Amino acid sequence: MKSSIFLVRATCLIGSYFTLQSSLSGCNTPNNPPPEKNPKKDTIIVEADPRFSPLIDTQLSLSWKVYTTTPGFDTTITFYGPYTPNANNIPAFRGGNFRNSPGRGQISGKPVGLQLVWSFNTRKSSVQGGNDGSKYSKIDWGGGTGWTGQPALIQWPRAMKDSLRIKDPAFLNNDQAQEIIIGSLSGEIYFIDFATGKATRDPLAIDGPIKGSISIDPRLNGMLYVGQGIPKGNRFGAYLIDMTKRQVNLHVNGRDSDASRDWGAFDSSPLLEDSSGTLFWPGENGLVYRINVQDKNKPFVEAKLKYDRPGMQRLGLEASMAAIGSYGFCADNSGNVLCIDLRTLKPVWQINNEDDIDASLVVDREDDRYYIYVGNEVDHRQPYALSSLRKLDARDGSIVWEVSRECAGHPMNGKENSGGMLATPLIGKQKGKDIAIAIFSRSARTRQSDLVAVDKKTGKELYTFRLDSYTWASPVDFYDKEGNMYLAFSDVYGTLYLLDGVTGQLIYKTKSGFTMESSPIIYNDRIVVGTRGSTVLSYKILTK
Secondary structure, three states: OOOOOOOOOOOOOEEOOOOOOEEOOOOOOOOOOOOOOOOOOOOOOOOOOOOOOOOOOOOOOOEEEEEEEOOOOOOOOOOOOOOOOOOOOEOOOOOOOOOOOOEEOOEOOOEEEEEEEEEEEOOOEEEEOOOOOOOOOOOEEEEEOOOOOOOEEEOOOHHHHHHOOOOOHHHHHOOOOOEEEEEOOOOEEEEEEOOOOOEOOOOEEOOOOOOOOOEEOOOOOOEEEEEOOOOOOOOOEEEEEEOOOOEEEEEEEOOOOOOOOOOOOOOOOOEEEOOOOEEEEEOOOOEEEEEEOOOOOOOEEEEEEEEEOOOOOOOOOOOOOEEEOOEEEEEOOOOEEEEEEOOOOEEEEEEEOOOOOOOOOEEEEEOOEEEEEEEOEEOOOOOEEEEEEEEEEOOOOOEEEEEEEEEEOEEEOOEEEOEEOOOOOEEOOHHHOOEEEEEEEOEOOOOOEEEEEEEOOOOOEEEEEEEOOOOOOOOEEEEEOOOOEEEEEEOOOOEEEEEEOOOOOEEEEEEOOOOOOOOOEEEOOEEEEEOEEOEEEEEEEEEO
């Protein structure tokens, strides 16, 4: 790792950045319609409270610097959210700014099983990654989806469906029609009719495999945000794509001269704040980007946060940012957890969470207070160590409680695969509102996983469910009309599980026949999940 010493206070450097416009495929369309919003609010998501304010007298062990562009950026703006205003949409990884809503709707009865409704095949690429000398460059990534690989779900207004060149009359004329949008390891972004599993329009392609989860602009203006996971071709970084014109409106070069790490992947799912049109995007080069997308045709990088601390083992941010109003929460590959003032990009507090953090942070509001749930892996601390789910006070990062399991990494394809928490934790709702869920991979010196339920107020363990194999995929929660909580999740060998979320009782399990690393979504009684290889699957939750 390249070491650098920075000022303890932020220094603004004047720089210049360019906007890259390039056609992906197809031809331009007429002028786009103005963005339309559905005023219907999502009753699942608790909106961010703009009055939240962290403690500002905490000590930072970081050195840091903020880089800005001409003419600078607005440090007085207040970010209110709500980030995801539509109850029918899942526009980003784990739903929105709290990263705790991967599902919508409800089921009609008690779940008893799963039935495959459709499967969709992506292209299966035979092209390896780029010749950059990295351990990933010679891997044949194929198609389908990897980690995190969660699909987005969008219900478009009719005018936007026309601008997106969706041709199917049944889809166009159905106001309730929803589109699955998913990035693939083949390097394409696919568009699928949620109801039928048929393609709604031609895919878009970028340079190199997509491992993370794409984000759709929740203003429903046709913008899509996606990062490369592996280099291939001439570009390596993040893409801001106008789907109506099928063109890149901005490419953020991950091999940034201001970064201390020459690795340009963006596996995290960016977060766009609706009211200001501001995009926040952590990169694996160790920088946190603030991007102005108020005018979707002229997006530009406003500022970048760069930080370091003594003893950091690895730069890079793979976890997706969570947010409360004007404050963002990030975690990195060295175990740092940071609270950042999004108005200035200055760090507010920081703690050392001991090891690599790839699972995203989750925000929860409890008794008018905010808490952060975060896990760590067993990566730097090989061969065996405790992986922990921790509940943090969002004001200062102090630990409220922690629950741990001994986990281990495992050699695979010439590199070490981490153990511990790679799945994002989950906070229950309705009758499960007092329960936190974590999955520990390769626990108890096995190649299995433990799903652990915890009383979120006391930290007392409620139950443990042992999976047949390890998993990186995040669990999803769903509910019946009485508010009973259920869980759906998978392991890497493609076993699908349905669990009573309150008691831990197994309801159903089945083998899909696929390798699963990706996180699913749920809408009412339908699950959509991608698999390694070339297949995206949709299951119906059977009820009685």
